[in-house]
Amino acid sequence: MNDDPEPIENISGGDEGGGIADSFDPGGAETRAEEVVDRLGELYWQKTYGGQDAFTCLVRTVLSQNTSDVASQPAHDDLMKRYAGDDLAEALADAEHAQLAETIRSAGLYNQKADVLTEAGEHVLAEYGSTEAFDRFVTEGDSNDVRQALLDMNGVGPKTADCVLLFSGGQAGVFPVDTHVHRIYRRLGIAPADADHEDVRGVLERAVPATKCGFGHTASIQFGREYCSARKPACLDGPEACPMSDVCDQVGVDVESSEVVDPADAD
Incomplete structure (x- = not known):
């Protein structure tokens, strides 16, 4: 677990940010990416988004x-x-x-x-x-x-x-990809190991329903900080340490040797 995780509630925008809560109904996932996002809904509170200009x-x-x-x-x-x-x-x-x-x-x-x-x-x-x-x-x-x-x-x-x-634009179906999202969905095997940020975005926006993309983005970042970090993912401590272990291909992670590389560098 990360020693400095993101707060339970997304604080972007602060108290004056508008307090717009994103929500969705998990269940009935049609893709593995949607299943991951649904599980993130079980891990984290629904996020409060800023609603800024x-x-x-x-x-x-x-x-x-x-x-x-x-x-x-x-x-x-x-x-x-x-x-x-x-x-x-x-x-x-x-x-x-x-x-x-x-x-x-x-x-x-x-x-x-x-x-x-x-x-x-x-x-x-x-x-x-x-x-x-x-x-x-x-x-x-x-x-x-x-x-x-x-x-x-x-x-x-x-x-x-x-x-x-x-x-701000209210565009449903947009799944921003930062370094955490880029790493996680290639490590899971949902996006190709050599996919760049734009390729990962394309995969996720096709595989995750529009109403789940906003939460999927912020919750994936939190998951990356707390469980699926770049150098010491939780799975190195055993499958019970990571809530996504049964849906993850562990691309670039060798649990036996504890070696972790970027998915693009995996054999």
Whole structure:
């Protein structure tokens, strides 16, 4: 088990995040991926999603890159206290770099993330005119156009773009793939061992019902942190240590030798 797991309840967005609870009815799984997501529903509470506007969600997701909610949430809260006003994009575009970086220090990679957030603010103002106009584009625009527009922004990769689509755009059926999701579903044998992030996303969005994708994403991350870590997955302690042992191909994991490699490097 991870010594610093994610909180039981997803805290992205904080107390002011909107409190939108995702739920689904487990059972009757038609694919192995859906069975995994259903079991995650037995492990974890249903998650509470933020319901933020799109630019706030973008900022929150950038802060969460390469760290946990536990570390990035305080950075988000401090940023909102200092910069949230009439227009967050304008405030970040005009922010002094050193001050912004210090504000978000707890999220890690704070100098790099400060640059990304400032450029994001500048881009939104240049392309859409305001935070509000950007929000309308994300929630009302064609999902493919929105995704591509997000990917065209510096520092925004597929996972960040998909999180904005899912949690702000309300796009059901979007299953963002971070490093945990990428590892877990290849290790399980659900996605090909050499699949890249986009290939894994395609597999999951075809195999998991749209109404289960949001929860599947966040719960898979928690499962990856608590059970299916990169170097010491729980299955090394025996099949009873992992709740997915009977549906997992253990690609890249040799229980007898305790050797663990990336699935793409497995024999």
